[in-house]
Amino acid sequence: MLSCILIIRTIILHQLNTPIIIPLPDNPAPEKDIIDCIPSPPPERQSWAAFGTGPGTRVYGYPSKGGYYRLDDCLGIELDFLGLDRFNVTRHPPESDPEWQAKEDAHLRHLGATWVKYHDDDFWFTVEGPEDSDPYTKVGWPAAGGVWVLHITYGEAWKRGAAILYNARDMEERCELIKRLGGEFFEDPNDCPYLDLS
Incomplete structure (x- = not known):
């Protein structure tokens, strides 16, 4: 709420080029934005x-x-x-x-x-x-065996344009795109540290 008031106040000041005093609430600004919602059930x-x-x-x-x-x-x-x-x-x-x-x-x-x-x-x-530093993992399983894995951060995925993976027509094309984006190939999928295959 406080940030909304500050934004409106800034817009008014900018448009009129004159100082306007808008009273703000008495309570101090919270340290973190508060989202007014309730988690849904599992x-x-x-x-x-x-x-x-x-x-x-x-x-x-x-x-x-x-x-x-x-x-x-x-x-x-x-x-x-x-x-x-x-x-x-x-x-x-x-x-x-x-x-x-x-x-x-x-x-x-x-x-x-x-x-x-x-x-x-x-x-x-x-x-x-997700944060830019959160892990971003996409997987491709080629028909010939093994596994292709792109394991980077969300920030790096954005820089590389990893959204092209969503345009793949099939798993083989997806594997090619993972390779193109710098993914790793594991001949034995159990050797891949990014997947929980146990």
Whole structure:
């Protein structure tokens, strides 16, 4: 609220070129911006994908250890890799099938999914967005084997134009783009330190 008043005050002063006094609230400015919103409840265990306004889809997996896996900005390539419908909600099986769930969570981890222990952590990441120094990981699985991984920061991804990855038509083209952007190839995917394949 205080920042809004200061911005309005600055605009008025600039436009009129005369000093105007606008009283400010008595309470001091907070040290950090406050967002007036309440976290939503954790995602329900009903479906894999959350289709929002895009671009892309957020995919969830619910491991037996608690928390959940989250994979952001999934487009057709990732959804095809995961075996999920690109246009309709794919329902989760009952919680009584832990083997199936473990297999599907492994697929999510193959694409660099983030494990979220507490829903509130995910809420604040969604609200605040990534920092330039946060890790940015994109993965490609070529048909010939191995794995291509682009593991850089969000700031570096912006500089390199990593958004071209979203224009890939298939996983092979995505691998070529990861290579072009300076990604690393691991002949044995288990040697990749950026993926949780265990």
